[in-house]
Amino acid sequence: MYQYDQFDHQITAERVAQFRDQVSRRLSGELAEDKFRVLRLQNGLYMQIHAYMMRIAAPYGMVSSNQMHKLASIARDYDRGYGHFSTRQNIQFNWIKLEDVPDILAELSTVEMHANQTSGSCIRSITSDEFAGIAKDEVVDPRPYAELLRQWSTFHPEFGYLPRKFKFSISGSPQDRAAIAINDVGLELVKNSQGEIGFRVLVGGGLGRTPIIGTEIAAFIPWQHFITYVESVVRVYNEYGRRDNLYKARIKILVKAIGIDEFRRQVEADWKFTKDGPSTLTQAELDRVAAYFTTPAYESLPAEDEKVAELQRSNKAFSNWLARNVKPHKVSGYAAVLLSLKRSGFAPGDVTADQMDAAANLAEQFSLGELRISHMQNLVLADVKRSDLIDLWEAVKAQGFATPNIGLLTDIICCPGGDFCSLANARSITLAKAVDRRFDNIDFLHDIGDIDLNISGCVNACGHHHVGHIGILGVDKQGQEWYQITLGGSKGSPANIGKIIGRSFSFAQVPSVIERLLQVFVRERFDDELFIDTVRRIGLDPFITDVYATPIAEDENLLTPDYELIQKGTPYNVPYYSPRF
Numbered sequence: 118m119y120q121y122d123q124f125d126h127q128i129t130a131e132r133v134a135q136f137r138d139q140v141s142r143r144l145s146g147e148l149a150e151d152k153f154r155v156l157r158l159q160n161g162l163y164m165q166i167h168a169y170m171m172r173i174a175a176p177y178g179m180v181s182s183n184q185m186h187k188l189a190s191i192a193r194d195y196d197r198g199y200g201h202f203s204t205r206q207n208i209q210f211n212w213i214k215l216e217d218v219p220d221i222l223a224e225l226s227t228v229e230m231h232a233n234q235t236s237g238s239c240i241r242s243i244t245s246d247e248f249a250g251i252a253k254d255e256v257v258d259p260r261p262y263a264e265l266l267r268q269w270s271t272f273h274p275e276f277g278y279l280p281r282k283f284k285f286s287i288s289g290s291p292q293d294r295a296a297i298a299i300n301d302v303g304l305e306l307v308k309n310s311q312g313e314i315g316f317r318v319l320v321g322g323g324l325g326r327t328p329i330i331g332t333e334i335a336a337f338i339p340w341q342h343f344i345t346y347v348e349s350v351v352r353v354y355n356e357y358g359r360r361d362n363l364y365k366a367r368i369k370i371l372v373k374a375i376g377i378d379e380f381r382r383q384v385e386a387d388w389k390f391t392k393d394g395p396s397t398l399t400q401a402e403l404d405r406v407a408a409y410f411t412t413p414a415y416e417s418l419p420a421e422d423e424k425v426a427e428l429q430r431s432n433k434a435f436s437n438w439l440a441r442n443v444k445p446h447k448v449s450g451y452a453a454v455l456l457s458l459k460r461s462g463f464a465p466g467d468v469t470a471d472q473m474d475a476a477a478n479l480a481e482q483f484s485l486g487e488l489r490i491s492h493m494q495n496l497v498l499a500d501v502k503r504s505d506l507i508d509l510w511e512a513v514k515a516q517g518f519a520t521p522n523i524g525l526l527t528d529i530i531c532c533p534g535g536d537f538c539s540l541a542n543a544r545s546i547t548l549a550k551a552v553d554r555r556f557d558n559i560d561f562l563h564d565i566g567d568i569d570l571n572i573s574g575c576v577n578a579c580g581h582h583h584v585g586h587i588g589i590l591g592v593d594k595q596g597q598e599w600y601q602i603t604l605g606g607s608k609g610s611p612a613n614i615g616k617i618i619g620r621s622f623s624f625a626q627v628p629s630v631i632e633r634l635l636q637v638f639v640r641e642r643f644d645d646e647l648f649i650d651t652v653r654r655i656g657l658d659p660f661i662t663d664v665y666a667t668p669i670a671e672d673e674n675l676l677t678p679d680y681e682l683i684q685k686g687t688p689y690n691v692p693y694y695s696p697r698f
Contacts, residue, residue, distance in 0.1 A: 118179045118487060119264050119409045121229045128272065129226045132233060136160050137219035144216060159239070161232030162218060165537050169213040172235040173225065177245035177263040177287070178206035178490040182477040185488055187228040189473035195221055200473065202458060202466045204530060204581055205284075206244050206490040207235060211537055233271065238279045240270040240351070244286045246294045247491040250410060251499050253447045257306040257314055259289035261407040262340070268406075269344050269396060276351055280358035281366040283351065284323075293609030296492055298322050298331045299584060301354075301368045302347055309337055316343045320350060320380065321372030324578035328614045329369045332377045334384065340403070344396045349388040353380065413485055413500060418450025422504040437521040437563060438510055452503050454484075456496040456518035457528070461557050463517075464546040465531040466494030475516040483509050492608075493530060495523065525562040526570055526635075527553045530581055534574030534591060535598065541574030543591025543598035548572055548627060551675055555628040565635065568648045569608070584608040586649045587634060588615045589627065600627050604634070604660060605652045618661050625671035630664055637663045 121129070139156050142148040148156075157163075161172035173188070180188075188208060192200050195217045196210040203209055213221070225231055235242055243263045250258045266285060270276070276283070288295040289306040297303025303319035315337045322331025338346045354368045357375075372380050429436045444453040456476060459465050468476070476496055480488045483505055484498035491497055496518075501509060513519040522528045529552065532538065534545025549572055556562065571585030582588035588603035599621040606615030622630050637660050642651045652660070 118181060119176075119406070125229070126226075129229075129231050129233075132160070132231065133219060133222045133226055136222060140215060140219055155237065157218075158237040159234070160218070160222065161235035162213070162215075163236060164539065165211065165533075166539050167537065168211065169215055169218070170533075170537065171210045171213045171218065171221065171232060172203070173208045173210070173230060173232050174235050174242045175207050175230075175490055176267050177243055177249070177260060178247050179260070180488045180490060181228075182480040182486045182488065184228045184230055185473050185477035185480070187224065187230065189470040189477070191221055191224060192470035192473065199467055199469045201464070201533065202468065202490050202494050202496070204492050204494065204579070205235075205242060206247070206492065207242060208490070209533075211533065236282075238281050238283075239277055240273065240279070240283045240285065243267050243270070244284070244295060244300075244492070246288055246290060247489040247497050248294060248444065248453055248499070249289060250412075251446050251448070251451075251453055252290050252294075253445050254290045254292055255447070256291070256308060257289045258407075258410060259287040259295075259304075259306055260410045261403060262304075262306065262343070263287045264406050264409070265344065265398065265403070266347075269348075276355060279351070279355055280360045281363070283354070283368070285347070291610070293612070294492070296581075296584070296608045296612070298609060298612035299324055299328075299581070300331065302350060303331050304343065304347075306340075307337065313339065315339045316346075318343075318346065318350075321369040321377070322612075323367050323369045324581060324583045325367070326364055326576050327367075327369065327373075328578070328583040329373065330612050330614060331369075332372065334377060334381050341398045342392055344398060345391050345394060346384070346388055348396055349384045349391060352387055353383045357383075415448045415451060415500075416502070418502060418504065420449045420503075422450075422506070425503055425506050428507055434521070435507075435510060437559060438519055439506070440563070441521040441523045441525065442519070443506065446500070450503055452501050452506065454498045454501045454506070454509060454513075455491070455523045456498065456513060456516075457520040457522060458495050458518070459522055459528050459553075460517050460520045461527075461553050462550060465529045465549050468496075472516055472518070476518070479509070479512060479516075479518075482512075493523075493528060495528075521559060522562060524567045524569075526556055526565070526568045526631075527562060528570075529553065530569070530571040530585065532572070532574050532579035534572070534580075538574060538579075540577055541591060542576075542593040543574050543600060544624070545572045545574040545580060545591065548589065548591075548600070548624060551624075551672070552628055552631060555632070555672075565639065566645065566647050569606075570631075571606075581608065582606075583614050584612065585615065586652065587631065592621055594621070598624055600624065602627075602630060602634075602664075604657055605649070607649060616657060618657060619665055622669065623671060625673075625675035626669045628672055628675075629669050633664045633669070634660055 163170040201209045284300045286300040287304045305317040318335040319331035489497035531549040535541040569586040571582045572589045573580035573582040574591040584606040590601040601621045603615030607613045
């Protein structure tokens, strides 16, 4: 993975010193909150309900075991012993004290990490495929290009104060695992008929109040010019994006307002002056960055391991884990293994400090000292020998990482929601736990197959509910939390925005609503047809009819206002910390 050079070290050190001074002036009262807000957001610091939340960057989702150990240390020393992995392949700490933030940044810098541009109206952290470099269907490894884009966008002097936040995602495979269609700019590495490498470029994707699937603006941009091209895209947006209305400031609104043809014309008019400018990439520069992502010295191993095959036949639990948590690798004898962060009774994406250390140790023992953070809020060990799978399975069971539910209904994407976020209308974590409890039958989950269930606590859609096969959105009705259901969304290949099925439901009704949706699916599916394929084939009407045919009873266990499915000792079950500012 990429290692800092002298410029990265200098930039990071200067940022730590700069923010230490800013925090000191804020704590003394010299700097008012309205002036401080933009400064703290530049350092990934949000004010939430109970405390500050700090978001740490993990560019394109890659984390070394040493970095994961440092995150565990920060969780223990500055938070409440845990962290939360997000859909942006970052990690968030929810109980941060303002006076500690400069020290946290200083500690992060010792392992080449930071919080730069994880928030604010700027180009955010670059995301990519968690299987980059190892996927069998990969056309080109996207990681060097993601790193080049990171270096270009870091503290870009022209784009520090955009109309709104701006997100890039890069995929190197035709099967989009990076959700490029729902980003402001989505980049797909492709090869033309001459075998030359370039990018298919999408613009104007995004969720939130106005969910839109990105539109192709260019079918092929040579790799040497992809940064100059996207620079023109951001420049046009920076000039013409709305700044008078926060809710209409994203690039998707600009593209929709003027049309893709006019937007393309303006981008190309700008690009003709910059195409061969300073940001044009050379082979030497690509080679310099690509050298940090060289193929490991893989051993020559048989494609399968006899002991693994034997245990798979005789042990159903191991077989389920292999089927769901172990993925193909481009190198014979190796596999990618997902560590599920969706065990029953715990918030999706949450990991304790002890688990972070355990994950780092597993990476060191089984996967060349490297981890990946997935969009689905799980962790990946990318380079595991198939002959080690039995030992690894035993180890991950001991750490709570072995739930065999990757891609299934209980592999829920979930934002922090009303338990933490000041923007949320409703609880997401608590609902996710209620759903998990209702459908905690692994045999049933395996029988019905892949289903993406995404939950957002408000219209900002941090839980990506719009692109869930089943999406749940928390809404406010006269001060009470209700939940709107969407069906038919998909995050990639093809990407699609789900449609609202009708009036919303109470918290205590939602698990029963999902049960009715699944009953329709089981009744209508062809053979082993997937849920999303059944929805696309029969449409929404049969689901709507069954859901609203008779009143849905509320689950009596969920009726208390303060209901939470929290196991004793989890981090939430502690007194709240009120921040000084």
